[in-house]
Structures are given as C-alpha cells and as structure tokens.
Amino acid sequence: MMPGPFELIIILVIVLLLFGGKRLKNIGGDLGGAIKGFKKSMKEGENDNIDSTDTVIDAKVIKEEDKVTK
Template sequence: MFGISPAQLIIILVIVLLLFGTKKLRNLGGDLGSAIKGFKKAVSEDNNDEKKSDETEKLDAKATAEKSASTEKEKDQA
C-alpha cells in the first residue's frame, strides 16, 4: 500500500491514537459517518427530485395538449 509496510502503518496508528486519544477518534468516526449518510441522502433526494420534475413536465405537457385539443374541438363545433 503505497510503499508502507504493515509495521509502519501500526506505528503511525499508535502515534495518532496517543496524540488524539480514543474519545476524539471515536467522535471523529461518528461525525464522518453521519456526514457520509447526509451526503448519500442529499444525492438520493436530488435524484428523486429530478425524476419527479421530469414526470411533472410530461404531465403538464399532456394536460396542455389535451386542453388545446378540446379548445380546437369547441371552435370547430361553434
């Protein structure tokens, strides 16, 4: 992994643990997890909004077409 041996990685992790402590690292992990969940939720909501807006546009176009068709029928009948 990028030229870092497992022994070097363990030494780095021990130093980080000594510098920050377990409580701060636990809080950092929880904050990171909630940030990722929030990001995923925002992305999925954005995709759902795009799908809904596409469906709404199609329905609006269909309703406009039906309205204009009924208006033309009324003109023809008059």
C-alpha cells in the same frame, strides 16, 4: 511505495497519542454521519423531477449606465 504493516502500526500509535481514543471515536462517528447524510441527499436529488408546468420568465439585464441615460 506503500507503507508496510509495521509502519501503519506506528502511524496508528502516533495518531492515538495525539488525539486519544475517545476523540477518534467521535471523529469517526461524525464522519460516518456526514457520509450517510451525503448519500441520503444524493438519493433525494435523483428523485426530484422538473415539473413541465413551470413557467419560464424572460429577463433583461440593464446596466447602471443605461438607467441614467434614459
């Protein structure tokens, strides 16, 4: 069941009493900045292309036990 407008107003008043208006403003600004940064990094990630001239290096995993016995 969704809270009605009266319940939302009560929740808002309680939050304002707990955190204060200035602190809520700072939290909102920080949250907005984080979302903008996330969106910006997602757009930059889409523009990154893998260069086909990259070289592939083969690697072999050697266990510690194999090093001692050789």
